[in-house]
Amino acid sequence: MTQQIPLTWFLYFASASFAIGLMGVLMRRNAIGVLMAIEIMLNAANVNFVAFWRYGTAPAGEGPLTGVMMALFVVTIAAAEVAVGVGLILLCYRRWRSADVEEFDGLSG
């Protein structure tokens, strides 16, 4: 490899994906669509973790794999979140016959 990729390129990609995911969270009416957009945002954060791990210098006494371990735990929590989220959406769908987030307003004032 003669040319290297600068760190900022990975950061730009991650921030662009994060912005797209935020757009999806704000614009989707279907609850599953909102979940998918949240997954995009979590992936953007993971790219940032791994990029900073690879480009930064290793902190003393913190082990060789700091960012990767953080990203691994993010993946774990994302998997748990999707399982519970899909269960909740199915419950709401059975109760109100809809997966539209605008109809789930039982807690609004």
Place this chain on the structure above:
Amino acid sequence: MIQALFIALSAFGLLMALGTVFAKNLVHAGLYLVAFFFIVACQFVMLEAEFMAAIQVLIYIGAVAVLLMFGIMLTRNIQGDDTTIVTKQWRLLGIGAAGSVLIVLVLAINSYEPWTALAVRPEFPVKQSTTTPRGQAIISMTPAVGREMMTRYVVPFELAGLLLTAALVGAVVLAQYDNADEAEALAESSKQSATTS
């Protein structure tokens, strides 16, 4: 060469993310999401974190995307595909909010000198005898991850296991039929449709 590859892959990935957000048909959106996950796995490979790429393919494409697909197919029939995106003024607001977040992030990345100057990764000596623990972890990441999981990160590891168990039980309890007459009504309707058909 590698830079051109990165730009092409990133552009494709961002297009797929946009497709996930804007696709009218939710099944198409799920397929775009799979492509986006795969591009993120490619980025992990470019960052020399091959183990993360494998985890990304296994968990995100293999489990999360399939689960989301099941969710889409189970909640799909009544609500039409045209109601999946909000009305026009909300759409403008969403694009505006996301665009301003993007501008703030890009300006912040651009203005921080230690990040913009970082174009070369820290080298690691490839020779087995002279390599650092970090270089060793990059060369063979899977045993390093296992060792870290069992030593330094053992408490978060156990907590993650507890969380996954709780999420498993919670998802089963949530998706179960909790309402007896609702289940009865469902059985009734299926019996009726069976007799009519």
